[in-house]
Amino acid sequence: MLTPEKAFILSVNGGSSSIKFALFDTGTSLHRVLRGRIERIGMPAATFTVQGTNRADAFSRSVSAPDHTAAVGVLMDWVEGQIASGALAAIGHRVVHGGPAYWEAQRITPAMIETLHQLSPFDPEHLPEEILLTEAFHRRFPDVPQIACFDTAFHHDMPRVARLLPIPRRYDAQGVRRYGFHGLSCAYLMEELARLEGAQLAQGRVILAHLGNGASVTAVREGKSIDTSMSLTPTAGLPMSTRSGDLDPGLAWYLARTENMTAKQFQHMVNHESGLLGISETSADMQDLLAREADDVRAAEAVALFCYQAKKQIGAHAAALGGIDTLVFAGGIGENAPAVRARIGEGLDFLGIELDAARNAVHADVISTDASRVRVRVIRTDEEQMIARSVCRILDLDE
Numbered sequence: 001m002l003t004p005e006k007a008f009i010l011s012v013n014g015g016s017s018s019i020k021f022a023l024f025d026t027g028t029s030l031h032r033v034l035r036g037r038i039e040r041i042g043m044p045a046a047t048f049t050v051q052g053t054n055r056a057d058a059f060s061r062s063v064s065a066p067d068h069t070a071a072v073g074v075l076m077d078w079v080e081g082q083i084a085s086g087a088l089a090a091i092g093h094r095v096v097h098g099g100p101a102y103w104e105a106q107r108i109t110p111a112m113i114e115t116l117h118q119l120s121p122f123d124p125e126h127l128p129e130e131i132l133l134t135e136a137f138h139r140r141f142p143d144v145p146q147i148a149c150f151d152t153a154f155h156h157d158m159p160r161v162a163r164l165l166p167i168p169r170r171y172d173a174q175g176v177r178r179y180g181f182h183g184l185s186c187a188y189l190m191e192e193l194a195r196l197e198g199a200q201l202a203q204g205r206v207i208l209a210h211l212g213n214g215a216s217v218t219a220v221r222e223g224k225s226i227d228t229s230m231s232l233t234p235t236a237g238l239p240m241s242t243r244s245g246d247l248d249p250g251l252a253w254y255l256a257r258t259e260n261m262t263a264k265q266f267q268h269m270v271n272h273e274s275g276l277l278g279i280s281e282t283s284a285d286m287q288d289l290l291a292r293e294a295d296d297v298r299a300a301e302a303v304a305l306f307c308y309q310a311k312k313q314i315g316a317h318a319a320a321l322g323g324i325d326t327l328v329f330a331g332g333i334g335e336n337a338p339a340v341r342a343r344i345g346e347g348l349d350f351l352g353i354e355l356d357a358a359r360n361a362v363h364a365d366v367i368s369t370d371a372s373r374v375r376v377r378v379i380r381t382d383e384e385q386m387i388a389r390s391v392c393r394i395l396d397l398d399e
Helices: 068-082 110-122 127-141 183-197 250-258 264-271 276-280 288-292 297-321 331-336 338-345 357-361 382-395
Strands: 009-013 018-025 029-037 046-052 059-063 088-095 146-150 203-210 215-221 224-228 324-330 377-380
Touching: 009 068, 009 127, 009 146, 009 382, 029 068, 029 382, 046 068, 068 127, 088 127, 088 250, 088 382, 110 127, 110 382, 127 146, 127 250, 127 377, 146 224, 146 288, 146 382, 183 203, 183 224, 183 377, 183 382, 203 297, 224 297, 250 264, 276 288, 276 297, 288 297, 288 331, 288 338, 297 338, 324 331
Parallel strands: 009 088, 088 146, 203 324, 324 377
Antiparallel strands: 009 018, 018 029, 029 046, 046 059, 203 215, 215 224
């Protein structure tokens, strides 16, 4: 058990079928003590994995997690077993969608929870489970403050022309617009870029390619988001592991007429049966597809489509910026798949992007050539760290 001599922050990052978390010691500097995840929620043989600074703290075991209620119970039992009474200073939550109501991290109140319930139609894939997590933690730890960190907040100040959707104007008044996501990752990457390269480069024209199970491209100028590939929901933009990315809106009406597909069935298809999984028909995992592409044309086409669309998004966002000074790859694919980074970079020399094959192959921090006009970096993103930093700022805790 961790002693109450120090104050700890728990960062919680809830997804549709997983809960990632990390425990931080606030001390003299924000220090990660443990991190872990509960995966395969709602499926047989859910797993609970923890990694610590000591090997003795690490484990992976099967747990019963038929739904998020059961999963958060497992997590809270573990938290109580790790942290002495009174040592848990705060809990920070990643909340995917703030809608038009929230554009900065803030303390969770009953009024906020009521508003988030009303905002659930904006993101039915994430918000209900995220609300459930906050309510469950409040019942178990009623005196511990909880902070909501909104994934849409980083993009709140995008230019209006980038936020507007070309549909009847009345919907804009209802908050139907481009919001953008992966904001916690974007904020962390920009802070890291400033630390690694200096404030001047970070204030330049930056493209952030967060490529993982969810994937997005964001254009940043003077430290602010000016456009991003995701839109009203995280389904838009690039094809992802199981999400379709951008589609012809007429497809919904076509499938309704030809297959009697309902709106609910269409929503499930574009979020859970599409993207890499839909094209390959075998796997949503990029590493699996890379291993199979030589022998399976479906896998090869899934990889090719992902890289092609990512290249297009980088080109489009470079146009919005009027050029590019820095390109950052992040996320599970962006950080760990050099073949994908290389294919995305092919043909982008007209933008000044030249990758060094040897550096890219060994996951160097900088993977561009010395002659490249654009600095290309790989930065490991850390949304849980960003949550903890936001909690410290809002509650005025030592960081």
